[in-house]
Amino acid sequence: MTEFHADSGCNYDSRETIYPIAYRTHSHNLGVVTTGYRYRDGTYTEIGRMSPQLPQTFYDIAEPNMNITTGDLLISRCTMSSQRKFATNIGPTNRDEMCNFYIMYYTSRQEDIKDERMCFRDHNSFHLKDYLSTLPQNISSIVGLPKFERTDPYAV
Numbered sequence: 001m002t003e004f005h006a007d008s009g010c011n012y013d014s015r016e017t018i019y020p021i022a023y024r025t026h027s028h029n030l031g032v033v034t035t036g037y038r039y040r041d042g043t044y045t046e047i048g049r050m051s052p053q054l055p056q057t058f059y060d061i062a063e064p065n066m067n068i069t070t071g072d073l074l075i076s077r078c079t080m081s082s083q084r085k086f087a088t089n090i091g092p093t094n095r096d097e098m099c100n101f102y103i104m105y106y107t108s109r110q111e112d113i114k115d116e117r118m119c120f121r122d123h124n125s126f127h128l129k130d131y132l133s134t135l136p137q138n139i140s141s142i143v144g145l146p147k148f149e150r151t152d153p154y155a156v
Contacts, residue, residue: 006099010119022058023048076101
């Protein structure tokens with residue numbers, strides 16, 4: 001069995017402070033756990049952690065009353081595990097794989113936010129360890145998560 005990671009990270013550059021209230025994870029058959037963090041002033045604050053094999057719904061964030069402001073770094077990691085004998089590509093089918101960490105939030109802004117906020121990185125070339133000297137010790141941990149089953153119709 002081979003474990004691997006799909007990482008993403010972006011600087012939050014909006015002038016509007018946002019207040020996360022929930023998160024959701026998504027991957028296909030290989031996903032074991034997906035985590036999201038805010039990194040500010042050398043400190044990680046977990047936004048959420050869940051197995052994408054559990055129901056695809058929004059879960060409460062780990063730190064109530066947290067905010068995300070200009071200059072914060074938002075990172076996510078999907079920890080995957082494969083018993084396949086072929087390469088798995090990023091894509092939309094269940095033979096492919098993907099890594100998504102969604103954040104539901106509110107802001108005090110009265111006008112509509114017209115631009116869609118999204119962060120995407122090429123998992124082949126972007127690795128958190130290349131940008132940050134340390135990562136949270138439990139970034140890939142399933143400890144504390146509800147039990148889940150993972151089945152992959154393409155495993156050997």
